[in-house]
Amino acid sequence: MQDKVTQIKQLKYDRDVSYAYASSRLSKHWNNHNMAWSDFMQKLSQTVRTKEDLADYNKMSKSEQADVKDVGGFVGGYLKEGKRKAGQVMNRSMLTLDLDFAAQDMTDILSMFYDFAYCVYSTHKHREISPRLRLVIPLKRNVNADEYEAVGRKVADMVGMEYFDDTTYQPHRLMYWPSTSNDAEFFFTYEDLPLLNPDVILEEYVDWTDTLEWPTSNREQSKTKHLADKQGNPEEKPGIVGAFCRAYTIEEAIETFIPELYDQHSTDRYTYHEGSTAGGLVLYEDGKFAYSHHNTDPISGQLVNSFDLVRIHLYGAQDEDMKADTPINRLPSYKAMQTKAQNDERVKKQLITDKMSNAMDDFDVIEASNDEWDETLEITSKGNFKASIPNIEIILRNDPNLKGKIAFNEFTKQIECLGKTPWNKESRHRQWQDGDDSALRSYIEKVYEIHHSGKTKDAIISVAIQNAYHPVRNYLNSLTWDGEPRLERLFIKYLGVEDTEVNRTTTRKALTAGVTRVMEPGCKFDYMLTLYGPQGVGKSAILKKLGGAWFSDSLVSVTGKEAYEALQGVWLMEMAELAATRKAEVEAIKHFISKQIDRFRVAYGHYIEDFPRQCIFIGTTNKVDFLRDETGGRRFWPMTVNPEKVEVKWSKLTKEEIDQIWAEAKHYYDKGEELYLDPELEEEMNAIQSKHTEESPYVGIIEEFLNTSIPKNWQDMTISERRDFYKFGDESISEQSSELVQRDKVCALEIFVECFGKDKGDGRGSMELKKITNALRQVGNWQVYDGNKEGKLKFGKEYGKQKAYVRDVDIDDLI
Numbered sequence: 001m002q003d004k005v006t007q008i009k010q011l012k013y014d015r016d017v018s019y020a021y022a023s024s025r026l027s028k029h030w031n032n033h034n035m036a037w038s039d040f041m042q043k044l045s046q047t048v049r050t051k052e053d054l055a056d057y058n059k060m061s062k063s064e065q066a067d068v069k070d071v072g073g074f075v076g077g078y079l080k081e082g083k084r085k086a087g088q089v090m091n092r093s094m095l096t097l098d099l100d101f102a103a104q105d106m107t108d109i110l111s112m113f114y115d116f117a118y119c120v121y122s123t124h125k126h127r128e129i130s131p132r133l134r135l136v137i138p139l140k141r142n143v144n145a146d147e148y149e150a151v152g153r154k155v156a157d158m159v160g161m162e163y164f165d166d167t168t169y170q171p172h173r174l175m176y177w178p179s180t181s182n183d184a185e186f187f188f189t190y191e192d193l194p195l196l197n198p199d200v201i202l203e204e205y206v207d208w209t210d211t212l213e214w215p216t217s218n219r220e221q222s223k224t225k226h227l228a229d230k231q232g233n234p235e236e237k238p239g240i241v242g243a244f245c246r247a248y249t250i251e252e253a254i255e256t257f258i259p260e261l262y263d264q265h266s267t268d269r270y271t272y273h274e275g276s277t278a279g280g281l282v283l284y285e286d287g288k289f290a291y292s293h294h295n296t297d298p299i300s301g302q303l304v305n306s307f308d309l310v311r312i313h314l315y316g317a318q319d320e321d322m323k324a325d326t327p328i329n330r331l332p333s334y335k336a337m338q339t340k341a342q343n344d345e346r347v348k349k350q351l352i353t354d355k356m357s358n359a360m361d362d363f364d365v366i367e368a369s370n371d372e373w374d375e376t377l378e379i380t381s382k383g384n385f386k387a388s389i390p391n392i393e394i395i396l397r398n399d400p401n402l403k404g405k406i407a408f409n410e411f412t413k414q415i416e417c418l419g420k421t422p423w424n425k426e427s428r429h430r431q432w433q434d435g436d437d438s439a440l441r442s443y444i445e446k447v448y449e450i451h452h453s454g455k456t457k458d459a460i461i462s463v464a465i466q467n468a469y470h471p472v473r474n475y476l477n478s479l480t481w482d483g484e485p486r487l488e489r490l491f492i493k494y495l496g497v498e499d500t501e502v503n504r505t506t507t508r509k510a511l512t513a514g515v516t517r518v519m520e521p522g523c524k525f526d527y528m529l530t531l532y533g534p535q536g537v538g539k540s541a542i543l544k545k546l547g548g549a550w551f552s553d554s555l556v557s558v559t560g561k562e563a564y565e566a567l568q569g570v571w572l573m574e575m576a577e578l579a580a581t582r583k584a585e586v587e588a589i590k591h592f593i594s595k596q597i598d599r600f601r602v603a604y605g606h607y608i609e610d611f612p613r614q615c616i617f618i619g620t621t622n623k624v625d626f627l628r629d630e631t632g633g634r635r636f637w638p639m640t641v642n643p644e645k646v647e648v649k650w651s652k653l654t655k656e657e658i659d660q661i662w663a664e665a666k667h668y669y670d671k672g673e674e675l676y677l678d679p680e681l682e683e684e685m686n687a688i689q690s691k692h693t694e695e696s697p698y699v700g701i702i703e704e705f706l707n708t709s710i711p712k713n714w715q716d717m718t719i720s721e722r723r724d725f726y727k728f729g730d731e732s733i734s735e736q737s738s739e740l741v742q743r744d745k746v747c748a749l750e751i752f753v754e755c756f757g758k759d760k761g762d763g764r765g766s767m768e769l770k771k772i773t774n775a776l777r778q779v780g781n782w783q784v785y786d787g788n789k790e791g792k793l794k795f796g797k798e799y800g801k802q803k804a805y806v807r808d809v810d811i812d813d814l815i
Contacts, residue, residue: 005045005137006189011038013117013194015376017093017138020079023072025174030075034247037094037138041119044136047178047186050124054181057124069124073176076136077148089171091142095135095152095196096175098123098165102131106163107189110135113159116197117423119190121178128185134175140195145171146238150208151198157215166219176246206327234305240383244307244341247350249287253306258313272297338381348376351383355447356399374400377448383510387452392459395448397466405462406432407467410549411518411614412569413462413602432460442724472518472550472571472614479663487511487664494542495531496645502684505677506637508668511546511661514571514616522612524676526594526635528575530619532626532692533641538650539620540574545653546661547572558592561600567615575619593617593635627693637685638692690778698775705755706779706807709740715796722754745785747795747802748772760799781808 016038020030048071050057057068075084077092099106099120107120118137126132143151151160152169167173180186202208234245254262254270262270272281272292281292290309292299298312315333319326327801328334341347352373375394378386385391393480396402401422409416415432417424423439437457444450488504490511510529517523529537544551550571557563569571598611619626619636627633631715677685708726710716717725751772752758757769785791785804793804 003047003186004188005186008038008041008045008190009192011192013192014038015138015140015195017076018078018091019076019093020084020144021074022084025066025070025073025176027084029582030079031082032078032708037117041136041190044119044121044178045188045190047121047180047188049182050179052181054127054184057181060573067126069176069179071177071179071200073174075174077142077171079172084172084174089145091144091149091291092139092171093142094139094154095137095148096168096173097135097137097152097156097176098168099135100165100168101133101163102133103163103276104129104131105129106133109159109768111191113189115193117191117193117195119188120358120538122180122185122187123176124179124181124184126180126184126187131187133187136175137196140197141199143198147198147202147208150205150214151196153214154201154204155196161215162219162407164217166217173555202296206325207329231289231303231305234307237305238383239624240338240341240347240379240381241305241307243351243354243383244310244344244352245288245305247344247346248306250283250306250309251287253310255312256573261313281744287515301322301370307337307341310340314340324405335381342379342381342383345376348379349373351385352377353446354431355385355449385448389455389459389462392444392450392452392456395444395450396459396463399447404467406464407469409463409569410468410470411472413573414569415460432464437618470518476515476518476662476666479659479666481663481667482660484660485664487661487668490643490661491531491542491639493647494650495533495537495539495640496647497639498529498642498645502677502681502688503639505681506639506685508665509673509675509677510616510618510637511665512668512673513675515662515665516673516675517614517616518571519669521614522596523675524596525616526638527676528593528617528635529621529637529639530621530626530692531639531641532621532624534643535622537641537643537646539641540576542650542653543572543574543618543649545658547574548658559588563592564598564600564611565602567598567613568611570615573615575617577621577623580774586591590635625692627689633689633693634686636689636692638688649787693778696771696775698771698780699778702751702755702772702775703779705751706746706782708743708744710743712739712741714741714743719753719798723757726754742807744807745793745795745804746776746782746806747793747799748776749802750795751776776805782806783808 014037014408016034018032018034018041019040020032022030045257048073052060052068057065059210075089076096078090080088080090103109110118110120117139118135120133120135120336123132132808137155139151148171149169156164156169160431169481176610178186178188201691205213207213236241237245248256255279261273262281263273265271268283268287269279270281270283271279274297277513280297281290282717284303287306289303289305290299291303298316299309302308302312304312311333315336318332318336318432322331337674344373375398377394378388380386396406405418407416408414412431416429417432417436418429420427421436422443423440424436440460441453441456444456489499489506492499492503497503504530506527510527511528515523516524540553544553547570550569552566552570552572553574553576555563555566555573555575557566596613598613600606600611601608606678623786627636627638676682711725714722748769749760752762752766752769753760756768756772758766779782782805785793785806787793790801791803792801793806794800795802795804
């Protein structure tokens, strides 16, 4: 038999359509896809020939026929999560309607009544004398599941409801790809016309959301026996109407909104005050509906739900001047009632309960109770929650699954999740991550049907700031010192540090600085207590115990953004083996330790921010001369550990004792402890620092040079004569110059030339001169000259005025 297939030409009216497809009706997962309508028709114009002939097919059982014609199929829209079931249809891009009772001239009928694009193809049972066709109509815009059936029924009614299968209007209904028995005719045709505008169709209804208005076939109508059945369960109505009906039964609506109009007559009966009869208002189906037999009642002769009961009584007079065919949802009374309902607290809470209950299948830990909500959400006239930042903030503050879960950690400067959420069952505090953003959006969209990524992000930040907390500050404020001193002897007891006033004081001040930095971020404290001693004593271990969750030893640099980022969320930073400082220039080290505020832009941040320091540094090293800078060493407070003098092993330090140590430090903070040493202890610390300063190899040479007595007429001698004297001693000078005196001043260039035998011209910018200058600072009994603003003295015609170093004598005697 010859097929009747209209060849597809270039379309004038085309668009991309979305559809879901699978290889079988039994498939668990369906693939969503997009394709041009013209290409989609091309697929529908080609059939799969099956092995059986039509006569054999008609003899098969229904299940056998299903197996034969199952060559894969499609749903004309997008399926959520690829699941083909009720409630999973996100949208439909085309109508797919089965003409199971088609007339033989069906294509002529369609062409007569339809002025929009469509295509028709034959299904497996099709015969010329008994047509079985499938009608596919692309839509100008995608429709949701509710709109789909309303549009589909109205389009079917244009040519006659009786032609169509009664179940064909289901949004999730599967349609098989074309298949044909080996001896049967395949039919396909199409019309290239403007795309069907669903809004035009929906406007033909008074209220398309009212299923009573939807066209039905005589087959369907014969099944409808009661008026209530026709209306459908009012509690299941979409939007604000359904929410109101779920929140208020007829009895509750009368008691709350119109108690002055009705008196209860008996069970399920009320009397209208203005009526002439008693008990004329009858309630049905447990208060879902009411029918008034009172002729004077505004709802006389009508079966109404609780929403319409209140609407007509309170606002019905506003409709008097409206045309009779005005859709209900455009009546002034409807809009007024809509506003009243959307501002009603009980309706708002009902909507919250509904949304959360509907999401229970998606989230195992969900709690549907709304009893604890302190605030209610703004809703639209359609009964949806407004997609606004304030609304999302209210959700984050009140939803029992989200309340108190999002907070800003003022210490780490990060947003945190403080417990279990519908998408993550971890109860520990953890950093809020990108995945949490996505999961929260999914939760809010599924539960509250609010879709707005940007506003959700803004609400997260806003609520997190509202819930800001500081874990270290909270910890310190929770402690109570028992009055027993422990702090000053911490390192003496557990690391064998010598029990001296300077060691006790620096321990007290360093840890009190830790408290101060938390209570007053960015406060000035530019010292670093440094533990020196052999490995294995427990230097790092005891610091880790002290800092707990806020300890770190990950500092690998003291320059740049990387160094600043490493300090965030750290209270006690160990500079282990001073690894970080070894890689930096001296000035960078001094600058880093003394810095009070770090300023940088965080990764993915939009602005440069200030981060006041909230940490202290404690160094650890096993190198005795760990100080490399003679001028910057004052920032380090060295402390020598001694394993032989350890009183208690560090591992015995308990959490309770650590709490008391910090409580004591908090006590000193409260008393106003100064964070620097007094002059006497500062002098003692200078001596300790000198012992730990790396000595220049030039020190000994220069020291011997300076301790060599020189002729009294030294300033009159030439450089060559001076070098000879230094090399050969008294033998190189005359008797007139034989009187020797102690040198009382020197300059770096003089040492460069006379001690090391270099030429003056080589000294400009020389690294050797810098090394000599550094070594001079380490030579005992010599100091930088400060007798004038320049710090310079005359060094004869050979050197002129130079920056001077002088022996510890009365500088007034120098010229």
